[in-house]
Amino acid sequence: MEQFEVEQATAPLDLRKVATFLRSRKGGINVSIGTLNGKRCGYFSGATLAGVCEAAGAAEDTVEAEAVAVLSALNGFAFFRRVRCSSSSPTILQVIPERQFVPDAHYTWLFPPERSQWTKYAAAVLIVSEILAVVRSPxxxxxxxxxxxxxxxxxxxxxxxxxxxxxxxxxxxxxxxxxxxxxxxxxxxxxxxxxx
Known part of the structure; x- marks a missing residue:
């Protein structure tokens, strides 16, 4: 089990629900693609995440402060990490250990992979076998x-x-x-x- 998974497991249930809600909002959070530790990874700006959080809030005076407080709490339990983005193409991401939420910074989600590897292998075997079936019997x-x-x-x-x-x-x-x-x-x- 990864360190971030251990930290996320200790988070209160309401924070885990907020993190799952925010991560599932594909239309609300503009995600760009970069490379982190050699793997393809999505990253987003803190302002976008705060905007989605504010849209779910109620009172307009305290919404921004409440959104930053909730996102700081989520960041404390390692649901996402602050990253530095290179200006090269492809964008190389580097994790910054600082855990304070800053709306002007960029972040990436830290969630375990949703699919296991065996499904990818099964899909690859299925595709190859179908191609061979087409080629073998024209x-x-x-x-x-x-x-x-x-x-x-x-x-x-x-x-x-x-x-x-x-x-x-x-x-x-x-x-x-x-x-x-x-x-x-x-x-x-x-x-x-x-x-x-």
Whole structure:
């Protein structure tokens, strides 16, 4: 068990619920992608997180102070860590040991991975076996659904690009159909919203 998992387990239940709520708000927190210890990692600004926290608050006078207090408490239990971002591409993140929450700084979530490794390996084996099934029996129709699926996805991709260029020329602002189609989200989330 990692050190941050031990610290998070000692946090009060209400703080754990707040951390889970804030982390699940994909539309409210603008996450950029960087590299931390050689692994791809999302990072965000403290001001964005404080803004989401303030939106959930009630009284406008004390909302900002309460949001900073809650986020400082979350940071004390290692739910996220302050990071320094390099200006190079790709962005290299470096953890800063300081635990005080500062809205102007950048942070990254510290949660254990949601999926275990065996699911990735199982998916890879399934994909490779399907490709081999298509290649081994070209005269057989067992591989045709895969070919049709690839063709459908290619047609959707080309169609949405043509529609975007058309709306860009006609309306001076382009409209993407299925804007999350290539995002790193689940199948259902990739279909929402329908256009942007």
């Amino acid at each position: 005269s057989d129709y067992s591989g045709m659904p895969v070919v049709w699926l690839i063709g459908l996805l290619s047609a959707i991709t080309i169609g949405r690009l043509i529609f975007y260029i058309f709306t860009l020329v006609v309306g001076r602002s382009g409209i993407w159909i299925l804007p999350n189609m290539f995002a790193d989200v689940s199948f259902v989330e990739s279909l929402i919203p329908l256009y942007e």
